[in-house]
Amino acid sequence: MIPDENRFESDPDAALGTVSGLPKGWTVGTPDPADRFDVARLTHLLRAHERHGRGWAGAGVDDVLVEVSEHGLRMRENVVIRDEDGDVHAWGSVHDRSVGRMLFVHVVQRDLPDDVADRCSDLLLAWAQAQARTVGAARGLETQQIDTGAFQGDERQARWLAGAGFERVRTWWQMSRPVTPEEEGLVETPDHWEQRDVVFRLVRRTGDGMPDVDDLREVHEVLEGAFVDHFNSSEETFEEFxxxxxEDPGHRWDHWWLAELVDGDALRPVGALIGTVSESANGPDGSYVSYLGVLEAARGRGVAKGLLRTIIADAAARGRDRVGLEVDADSPTGAARLYTSMGWATKYVTESWHRDVVIG
Known part of the structure; x- marks a missing residue:
């Protein structure tokens, strides 16, 4: 179940204790989601971080509000470092993602003097470790994983993480595929089509337009089963899921698909795809594959390929020009070969860095 209150320590002073080593007048605090200047500054920091790491910025205000809004704070906590004028120069965010797994966002202004940037980073990392102990204790764990990331080639971020005891554990290819209008005809209709005894369809909608809860549970169960043997998989309840x-700014209920195997007179869910919208300020929007999972017993029957053809056709029907996704560079399923064979190419590379924090 989703907790009524988050499991983190909301007071940075309680988490960090006495803070020293910052320039005169600089302070540690929390962002104010109601302050448009705070939100604008966080957005600027995040976009600059992305631009340095991969060459362009994609984050917007909605992405920041996912982290700092009242709604987001049910599962998250944030800390910022301000100068004497109140401007934010560093930002950390933690997310109680699932049992034993805490996500950590770590952003420091790119053009700070090295000694100031290093001190800001030290404080963010110390705060994250304190939060890991707090959330791990609340969940009754012996150790709590901190899961954070970096753009490949960001030597400053890698140096900070390695120095704080994090290990680089995985590489991820961020891939994109162009979509043409003609590809609307890849499938009969993205809403419902069938191939080789597999039915591909959108999750059903009820009379009030909301998705059918049973279908949503099927999507969750398929993905939990499909990823149980994947890297860093951890249990997540249906409510948390x-x-x-x-919360994703690109979330749309009409981007959730199920694949069902015809089994006599019954249909058995064996695959699921959750898509989102990738909005663009300067051109057509894109679609994004947030999750694609196929149960092991159904692999090799064209289920994954069919789901990918479905989201491509859907994107074409909506006038979008691309479909993006992320793939584990070391995936044992051969997913990268499938994506490459269907036209996806790597645009940039990210890394996962982990540290296990002992509770107590």
Whole structure:
């Protein structure tokens, strides 16, 4: 279940204790989501971080509000470092993602003097470790994983993480595929089509336009089963799963598909794809594959390829020009070969860095 109150320590002073080593007048605090200047500054920091790491910025105000809004704070906590004028120069965010797994966002202004940037980073990392102990204790764990990331080639971020005891554990290819209008005809209709005894369809909608809860549970169960043997998989309740997915600014209920195997007179869910919208300020929007999972017993029957063809056709029907996704560079399923064969190419590379914090 989603907790009524988050499991983190909301007071940075309680988490960090006495803070020293910052320039005169600089302070540690929390961002104010109601302050448009705070939100604008966080957005600027995040976009500059992205631009340095991969060459362009994609984050917007909605992405920041996912982290700092009252709604987001049910599962998150944030800390910022301000100068004497109140401007934010560093930002950390933690997310109680699932049992034993805490996500950590770590952003420091790119053009700070090295000694100031290093001190800001030290404080963010110390705060994250304190939060890991707090959330791990609240969940009754012996160790709590901190899961953070970096753009490949960001030597400053890698140096900070390695120095704080994090290990680089995985590489991820961020891939994109162009979509043409003609590809609307890849499938009969993205809403419902069939191939080789597999039915591909959108999750059903009820009379009030909301998705059918049973279908949503099927999507969750398929993905939990499909990823149980994947890297860093961790248990997530149905309630946590829905809460998190609905926070995504690109979330749309009409981007959730199920694949069902015809089994006599019955249909058995064996695959699922959750898509989102990738909005663009300067051109057509794109679609994004947030999750694609196929149960092991159904692999090799064209289920994954069919779901990918479905989202491509859907994107074409909506006038979008691309479909993006992320793939584990070391995936044992051969997913990268499938994506490459269907036209996806790597645009940039990210890394996962982990540290296990002992509770107590």
């Amino acid at each position: 829905l809460f998190r997915l609905r």
